[in-house]
Amino acid sequence: MQLIKLLQFLLLQIIILKQIQNVATQTNIQNILLLHYSKSPLKWENKFKDFTNIILNEELVQVLNEQQEPVTDVQTLYNKAISKMYERIAETDLVELLWKIYLKYDVKTFISMTRAQLALYWRYRLDQIQEPYYVLLASHCFYRIKNDAFFTRLPSSTQQLLNTTLKSLPSSLQYLFGQSELCLSNDHYFEVMHSTAAHKFNADINQVLSTKWDRINAEFMSPLEIIFEETAEDNLSDLNVALRSKNFRGYFQRLPEYDDKIGANSTGRRELKNFLWSLELVDDNHLIFRQDDYLLCRQDAGLVYALKEKTIYDSECQWTAGECISPITLDSLRNKDRIPNK
Numbered sequence: 020m021q022l023i024k025l026l027q028f029l030l031l032q033i034i035i036l037k038q039i040q041n042v043a044t045q046t047n048i049q050n051i052l053l054l055h056y057s058k059s060p061l062k063w064e065n066k067f068k069d070f071t072n073i074i075l076n077e078e079l080v081q082v083l084n085e086q087q088e089p090v091t092d093v094q095t096l097y098n099k100a101i102s103k104m105y106e107r108i109a110e111t112d113l114v115e116l117l118w119k120i121y122l123k124y125d126v127k128t129f130i131s132m133t134r135a136q137l138a139l140y141w142r143y144r145l146d147q148i149q150e151p152y153y154v155l156l157a158s159h160c161f162y163r164i165k166n167d168a169f170f171t172r173l174p175s176s177t178q179q180l181l182n183t184t185l186k187s188l189p190s191s192l193q194y195l196f197g198q199s200e201l202c203l204s205n206d207h208y209f210e211v212m213h214s215t216a217a218h219k220f221n222a223d224i225n226q227v228l229s230t231k232w233d234r235i236n237a238e239f240m241s242p243l244e245i246i247f248e249e250t251a252e253d254n255l256s257d258l259n260v261a262l263r264s265k266n267f268r269g270y271f272q273r274l275p276e277y278d279d280k281i282g283a284n285s286t287g288r289r290e291l292k293n294f295l296w297s298l299e300l301v302d303d304n305h306l307i308f309r310q311d312d313y314l315l316c317r318q319d320a321g322l323v324y325a326l327k328e329k330t331i332y333d334s335e336c337q338w339t340a341g342e343c344i345s346p347i348t349l350d351s352l353r354n355k356d357r358i359p360n361k
Contacts, residue, residue: 073271094134094176101138110143110153118160119253129169130177136160137154137180144187151300156255158188162196163255189304195245200265201341202242203306205230205317207334212323213341214241214264214283216273224282226269227261231321241266242343248295258298270294273310273325281315281323305337 056209079100104113118141121132140157143150161184166172173181179184185193194201203212210230226241241264262271262281269283296315299307308315313325316336329336 068303070109094138094180097131097134097138098142100140101135105139105142109194110139111156113139114153114156114160115255118255126169126172129164129167130173133164133173133177133181136164137177140184148184149303150253151302154189154303155192155258155298155300158192158196159258161185161188165197165222189300191304191306191338191340192300194342195298197304198240201245201340201344203338203340204339206305206339208317208321210317210321212243212317212338214243214267214269224274224277224280224284226264226267226271226283228271228281228323229321230317230323243271246341259295259352261294262308273313279313279325279327281325299331301331301337305339307336308338 025239026114058072079096081100081103101113110117114136117132117135118213120135121128136157140161143153143157162183164181165185170178185197204210205212208230212230213227213229213233214226216226228243246261246263248257248261250257250259263269264271264283267283271281271283273284274293276279293310296308296310299309301307309331311326314327314329314331314333315325315338316326316329316333318324318326318335326336331337
């Protein structure tokens with residue numbers, strides 16, 4: 020059975036190559052072909068699972084056949100081919116299918132996958148629709164491309180287009196994926212999340228999350244770090260993070276025994292099920308931190324809780340990632356703009 024599949028695929032590749040040779044004499048064929056499979060039957064079985072590259076190759080060949088003039092911009096070919104696939108495959112599925120084409124194979128595959136992802140993103144932008152889940156996955160994908168060792172091997176025009184694309188992403192995602200340090204703010208209250216001393220709330224917890232400036236315990240306040248959970252190489256969608264106090268190194272957990280406050284100990288002791296949060300994007304720039312049915316929300320008195328009765332559309336549960344602003348500066352801005360502080 021595997022031999023039959025292999026022969027079928029080889030026959031398809033021969034047809035594609037012949038078609039390309041007929042119409043692409045003035046085009047660099049290596050830039051058009053999406054993927055060169057290994058000749059090793061042992062490696063073939065793993066790669067055969069994904070037919071996205073075959074479909075894209077067929078679309079590229081069809082686009083080439085429709086060209087009336089020599090091809091001078093390979094990205095244009097990808098734009099046209101992806102537009103056809105976009106009509107049949109949802110962008111949330113296509114972004115992951117295209118990513119799986121490249122799994123540390125080679126430079127040519129990396130270049131082709133990058134061009135296809137860029138074509139998909141800008142085709143999506145043409146529709147002027149909001150699909151936050153796709154934008155989150157695409158942002159994750161583009162920053163992984165940017166940080167890949169093969170990035171410098173991309174053609175200069177592709178590098179420039181990728182950098183332009185990164186700048187077009189929501190600012191929260193630029194900070195989330197592109198910066199080593201960031202702060203989470205709540206736009207409704209104009210407050211920044213931080214950790215603070217917890218002794219006045221509970222003797223068993225060293226730190227709690229808060230959005231209030233505590234002058235008495237200022238020395239115990241600390242910015243937060245967002246730590247991404249490691250995922251499989253072919254996985255774009257599992258985006259789980261932990262929140263850690265930058266100065267005190269504690270991981271913040273949901274504490275059911277303490278009314279679902281979010282607390283940490285400086286020892287770093289943590290329970291996996293209670294300290295990992297899945298990331299979501301709502302509207303065009305706000306982040307949601309979810310743990311099963313619980314959302315990370317700003318509650319009364321400026322404390323941060325895991326709340327079950329809230330939804331992603333409640334503003335107290337929506338967070339913007341950005342530059343860290345001192346609480347003193349926030350106070351002055353709040354007073355100046357008369358921002359409510361409840």
